Amino acid sequence: MIRIFITGGTFDKTYDEIRGRLTFDDTHLPEMLRLGRSRVKVTIRTLLMVDSLDMTAAERELIVRSCAECEEPRIVITHGTDTMVETARDVAAGVTGKTIVLTGAMIPYAFGSSDGLFNLGSALSFAQVLPNGVYIAMNGQHFAWDKVRKNKETGVFESV
Amino acid sequence: MIRIFITGGTFDKTYDEIRGRLTFDDTHLPEMLRLGRSRVKVTIRTLLMVDSLDMTAAERELIVRSCAECEEPRIVITHGTDTMVETARDVAAGVTGKTIVLTGAMIPYAFGSSDGLFNLGSALSFAQVLPNGVYIAMNGQHFAWDKVRKNKETGVFESV
Amino acid sequence: MIRIFITGGTFDKTYDEIRGRLTFDDTHLPEMLRLGRSRVKVTIRTLLMVDSLDMTAAERELIVRSCAECEEPRIVITHGTDTMVETARDVAAGVTGKTIVLTGAMIPYAFGSSDGLFNLGSALSFAQVLPNGVYIAMNGQHFAWDKVRKNKETGVFESV
Amino acid sequence: MIRIFITGGTFDKTYDEIRGRLTFDDTHLPEMLRLGRSRVKVTIRTLLMVDSLDMTAAERELIVRSCAECEEPRIVITHGTDTMVETARDVAAGVTGKTIVLTGAMIPYAFGSSDGLFNLGSALSFAQVLPNGVYIAMNGQHFAWDKVRKNKETGVFESV
Numbered sequence: 001m002i003r004i005f006i007t008g009g010t011f012d013k014t015y016d017e018i019r020g021r022l023t024f025d026d027t028h029l030p031e032m033l034r035l036g037r038s039r040v041k042v043t044i045r046t047l048l049m050v051d052s053l054d055m056t057a058a059e060r061e062l063i064v065r066s067c068a069e070c071e072e073p074r075i076v077i078t079h080g081t082d083t084m085v086e087t088a089r090d091v092a093a094g095v096t097g098k099t100i101v102l103t104g105a106m107i108p109y110a111f112g113s114s115d116g117l118f119n120l121g122s123a124l125s126f127a128q129v130l131p132n133g134v135y136i137a138m139n140g141q142h143f144a145w146d147k148v149r150k151n152k153e154t155g156v157f158e159s160v
Numbered sequence: 161m162i163r164i165f166i167t168g169g170t171f172d173k174t175y176d177e178i179r180g181r182l183t184f185d186d187t188h189l190p191e192m193l194r195l196g197r198s199r200v201k202v203t204i205r206t207l208l209m210v211d212s213l214d215m216t217a218a219e220r221e222l223i224v225r226s227c228a229e230c231e232e233p234r235i236v237i238t239h240g241t242d243t244m245v246e247t248a249r250d251v252a253a254g255v256t257g258k259t260i261v262l263t264g265a266m267i268p269y270a271f272g273s274s275d276g277l278f279n280l281g282s283a284l285s286f287a288q289v290l291p292n293g294v295y296i297a298m299n300g301q302h303f304a305w306d307k308v309r310k311n312k313e314t315g316v317f318e319s320v
Numbered sequence: 321m322i323r324i325f326i327t328g329g330t331f332d333k334t335y336d337e338i339r340g341r342l343t344f345d346d347t348h349l350p351e352m353l354r355l356g357r358s359r360v361k362v363t364i365r366t367l368l369m370v371d372s373l374d375m376t377a378a379e380r381e382l383i384v385r386s387c388a389e390c391e392e393p394r395i396v397i398t399h400g401t402d403t404m405v406e407t408a409r410d411v412a413a414g415v416t417g418k419t420i421v422l423t424g425a426m427i428p429y430a431f432g433s434s435d436g437l438f439n440l441g442s443a444l445s446f447a448q449v450l451p452n453g454v455y456i457a458m459n460g461q462h463f464a465w466d467k468v469r470k471n472k473e474t475g476v477f478e479s480v
Numbered sequence: 481m482i483r484i485f486i487t488g489g490t491f492d493k494t495y496d497e498i499r500g501r502l503t504f505d506d507t508h509l510p511e512m513l514r515l516g517r518s519r520v521k522v523t524i525r526t527l528l529m530v531d532s533l534d535m536t537a538a539e540r541e542l543i544v545r546s547c548a549e550c551e552e553p554r555i556v557i558t559h560g561t562d563t564m565v566e567t568a569r570d571v572a573a574g575v576t577g578k579t580i581v582l583t584g585a586m587i588p589y590a591f592g593s594s595d596g597l598f599n600l601g602s603a604l605s606f607a608q609v610l611p612n613g614v615y616i617a618m619n620g621q622h623f624a625w626d627k628v629r630k631n632k633e634t635g636v637f638e639s640v
Contacts, residue, residue: 010500121277140198266337359636438601442604462605
């Protein structure tokens with residue numbers, strides 16, 4: 001059983017057709033898992049629904065606490081890419097004895113041509129087999145939380 | 161570096177709009193990797209482009225030989241789901257010392273609403289971290305080659 | 321108020337993921353109209369759900385009779401492209417005093433990348449403004465029923 | 481031959497994956513026409529690439545002048561929905577003897593699930609058969625320029 005915590009990010013951005021701008025509504029995760037015909041046993045809980053650039057210290061603390069307190073030893077967190085590395089660092093500082101994988105998307109799932117479905121399949125798979133630790137799964141790769149940065153120019157996660 | 165061998169299957173079925181029926185053309189793998197923003201280093205080679213129900217013993221032997229002879233120790237094979245387990249068994253009998261992951265799709269990628277992108281992210285991830293052996297990655301899960309069957313009624317891969 | 325008669329054709333082909341082949345299930349028309357945010361008042365009725373190559377004389381007669389007997393003076397018929405011209409001829413022989421537009425698709429709507437949504441918008445628009453007569457609306461164009469043929473090589477409808 | 485003038489609007493909004501926000505890049509019109517298998521003879525020219533809420537008087541004047549000066553008597557204009565009615569009024573005041581149809585979308589085409597393809601098929605069809613005048617084609621319907629308003633609450637164009 002894998003716990004999935006939703007925090008928002010590009011993954012879940014949607015288009016508000018009345019106001020003509022990006023917004024957050026409900027998470028697309030259940031629909032994505034259905035589309036992927038996923039048979040992985042998961043429990044989904046939405047913690048936040050925010051752009052990660054707007055994430056506050058209190059919200060980040062909520063993520064850490066939720067990871068520490070849930071029963072499942074394997075966790076996937078969907079998260080905006082801009083501050084994913086910061087949250088991973090906080091989670092690593094506050095949680096031990098679990099396999100925690102943060103993932104996200106560069107293109108909203110609602111746009112149809114998203115990397116989100118690919119990343120979700122990847123993150124769920126890494127979460128099942130990696131040893132205890134905090135990781136980022138993006139672009140088909142995985143990185144230990146303290147060995148990665150997002151290249152702001154290219155949008156790609158790379159080793160440091 | 162991961163070697164990807166293409167053999168066809170639902171993954172790569174496309175619609176022939178002149179004749180109004182399903183057919184095979186070129187593989188969609190490079191486009192899918194681009195869509196997934198994959199940064200995994202891969203070498204892609206198309207071995208076959210067939211419905212796995214039509215796969216001959218000689219074709220299956222080609223897959224086994226290609227896995228044994230290629231330099232890469234980590235391999236992903238895209239394959240029709242109907243006889244994926246049979247091919248996995250042959251590969252397990254003929255190749256040792258490598259991590260080999262077979263994957264496929266229930267819905268053609270060209271249909272837009274495919275499980276293929278999810279499975280591809282999953283298979284590439286499992287191929288990077290699982291120990292030597294032959295596996296099937298479907299529905300977000302992985303199975304050892306001799307511990308799985310496809311349920312023909314539901315289309316789901318399940319443990320045996 | 322426009323009457324829409326469904327007869328199947330590529331428009332409504334879907335993918336049977338258990339058997340791995342094309343099939344017909346329910347029509348996608350209501351979903352397509354919702355996606356197109358259509359506000360045209362329509363009444364939809366499914367007459368048939370067949371590949372037009374398999375359409376019998378009795379089925380074609382059902383289409384003609386349905387057009388003649390319905391109250392609405394403006395009708396759109398979704399139809400497979402292969403024998404669309406034959407059905408249009410029969411309808412023209414059997415129905416007068418109405419504007420009837422046949423349309424179809426080269427790619428199933430369920431494939432995502434379909435010409436069906438474009439053709440549906442086109443056919444509904446022609447049906448609202450063309451004078452009485454029987455027409456085929458394909459590729460953004462309209463043709464009188466006796467001035468058109470489908471080019472079997474290119475899949476394109478052209479004037480004769 | 482139909483002239484198509486591009487001015488931007490939701491039709492052509494795209495997602496900037498580095499900055500995480502909506503933006504304009506090149507028009508999607510040629511791709512949409514290809515997807516729709518359109519065989520209508522068109523000449524496409526991009527006049528503007530703006531959100532119609534930001535359209536200036538000078539830009540609107542450019543649209544009017546372009547309609548008046550081009551050779552084609554039948555014109556389609558893609559336009560943001562928020563001020564489409566205002567532009568239609570200016571075009572009606574400045575151009576005579578042509579059939580001019582403005583159209584747009586509530587959802588960006590790049591999002592996959594767009595009404596744009598439906599509206600484009602509709603607008604091109606109305607442009608071929610309506611008498612001289614300035615019209616708005618949205619939601620499968622057409623309206624004379626002075627008989628329509630956009631309902632800001634519902635996003636739907638309705639008769640006045």
